Amino acid sequence: MFDFKIHADDKATMYRDLASALEGLVAGEPDSIANMANAAALIYETLPDVNWVGFYRNIDGELVLGPFQGRPACIRMSFDQGVCGAAAKTRQVQRVEDVHVFPGHIACDSASNSEIVVPLIRDGELLGVLDIDSPRSARFTEEDEAGVVKLAEILTRIV
Numbered sequence: 186m187f188d189f190k191i192h193a194d195d196k197a198t199m200y201r202d203l204a205s206a207l208e209g210l211v212a213g214e215p216d217s218i219a220n221m222a223n224a225a226a227l228i229y230e231t232l233p234d235v236n237w238v239g240f241y242r243n244i245d246g247e248l249v250l251g252p253f254q255g256r257p258a259c260i261r262m263s264f265d266q267g268v269c270g271a272a273a274k275t276r277q278v279q280r281v282e283d284v285h286v287f288p289g290h291i292a293c294d295s296a297s298n299s300e301i302v303v304p305l306i307r308d309g310e311l312l313g314v315l316d317i318d319s320p321r322s323a324r325f326t327e328e329d330e331a332g333v334v335k336l337a338e339i340l341t342r343i344v
């Protein structure tokens with residue numbers, strides 16, 4: 186059993202502890218599905234006010250659903266669709282305060298109101314994206330973005 190309950194009063198400490206727990210959880214495991222599954226579970230359990238955490242993998246230029254926590258989600262997206270597609274196409278973090286005004290947003294869970302999507306890039310290759318959704322508008326701040334980008338740096342090594 187893994188017990189990675191993270192309690193921290195401030196976000197910087199929380200993301201530092203989360204990154205260190207993630208490193209420990211995936212250490213020595215080469216299987217990317219196992220690592221993505223455990224990463225999604227760890228992030229979902231740790232971050233407050235999130236309703237979906239998971240991966241879309243770049244399979245031949247299309248985003249295909251990977252391991253996640255949350256409600257069942259759309260399976261395939263092109264790079265021209267959704268917040269995930271925008272992150273894949275631009276290779277830039279997409280931090281969306283209100284998904285309802287994002288052109289082309291795909292509502293997999295009507296409870297989602299804000300979202301952050303981070304591209305996972307290794308040696309110039311887009312592996313996929315990490316997608317985190319929240320029912321709270323403007324849930325993700327610059328500090329969250331910095332923390333999630335650090336998690337993505339770990340993930341690009343192990344997915």
Ligand code: SME
Nearest residue numbers: 258267268269290291293
């Ligand atoms: N909202 C996403 C689609 C994926 S689900 O939220 C899990 C998007 O527009 O990219």
